[in-house]
Amino acid sequence: MNQANSNLHGVGVQVRGLQKSFGGQRVLKGLDFDVQPGEIFVIMGPSGSGKSVLLKHLVGLEEPDAGDILIQGESIRSGDVLSKYRLAMVFQSGGLLNSLTVGENVGLYLSEHRLKPPEEIARIVNEKLEVVGLAGTQEKMPSELSGGMRKRAAIARALVIEPQLILYDEPTSELDPLSAVIIAEEIVSLNQRTGVTSLVVSHDRELAFGVADRVAVIHEGRILTIGTPEQVRQCAEPLVREFLSAGFKRNSS
Template sequence: MFAKLKHGLSASFFHSDHSRPVDLHDTRGVGIRVVGLNKYFGSTHVLKDINLEIKAGETFCIIGPSGTGKSVLLKHIVKLETPDSGEIYIDDLPIFSGDPHDSSRDYRYSMVFQSSALFNSLTVGENVGLWLREKRVCKEQRIREIIREKLEMVGLSGREGLRTSELSGGMKKRVAIARSLAMNPDLILYDEPTAELDPVTTDELANTILKLKETTRNTTVIVTHDLNFALYISDRIAMMSGGTIVEVGTPREIKQSQNPVVRSFIYTTTKGIRGD
């Protein structure tokens, strides 16, 4: 698990040995279905009978106050946690049961952590190309081309030689995204991407993710407590409270929700939204 964490969790979805060649052009979004998921930590029931469906290719945000189980759910999707009961299906194939060596289960995923998880000892370019070099996916010339392409996609052209200590918080987030994109993932996940960012940098990050949506076909899942951010970038949103999903809908449907839990969260966290 530590190896996955330190590399930004860039990996094959069901295989960790990468024994098969990687085709970086063969990329598509994946559908996710969560059925009856339960998770306990000791006597604390963190996830309570979670049922959720995320469509292939959509940008899906999971919102809610801190401590509601959002990040725990995200970790189950990438198998960093194992449920006490229930199942998660990727393109209708269960990830916690069945034959793990079935090649039809092989999906690439990457995760952008709240801390960005960059290596301070490496340059920006070396961080972005780390997975490609470690797995010897392609020749060095092509790796350098991919690094330039992905940095350009996140608005950091020509920054390959910078050290992470020279980057702002927002730039670190974008480098982490570029590193995740280097493997052309079918699924990319973000855990609290706007944490510790000022409003201007948050807006830049939101526009970066929206721009990526125009050029990639992957499925994007974002955990955040930042409602404005979620409303701006999402195709659909799920609201979590107390370890359960209380509502799922488009940004417009969430804003117009009559659910008292949703309304309380909206009017507490986003001033001026009332009446929109």
């Protein structure tokens, strides 16, 4: 686990028996796992295994059919737990508002909740954009940014909230290897700087084993294994082995 865990800035998450179906199709079949405060926890699995649906449950965008999610021991179903703790999510597409500039997007949380005066918001936006290597892009529209830059802008927007739990949905999908490395470094450095709990959903094996304190492998709505990257690599479960060793080999004949 990372050094910043000592200051316990992040929050712990417990998922208990989480089930969800869409139109008779069971997407989550009773997930159980804990994420420790300040940990980088990566959920890996093939497309359609229920990873993104799980993330949506964690931020209250979906209601579970059964089971519960606890943040610091409090159910997100009870009262205003989701507003009590600062949660942020970096969406697969970035989720930037296309009608706003990058600067307005990054400062949206502060401006909409009137938490700071405009000059202070502008200063914070500049600072957060600099942190993710996007200084000087405040006036650009999201459509003018590359895929990697959009994701970094989304991370900057998440940073403004000073989150205690940050969720990343496929942070390196659609990115070239160099951009993917920058995003991975950003996830780790953010975790080390602030001690934020990070929950990353990805099918990118290099990202998962590169950044994770612990990894869970999910398949068809069930968790196959949970452990440190090394433990998961050693896992004997055939589906896990298949997922981790999958690769394309051209048949020369």
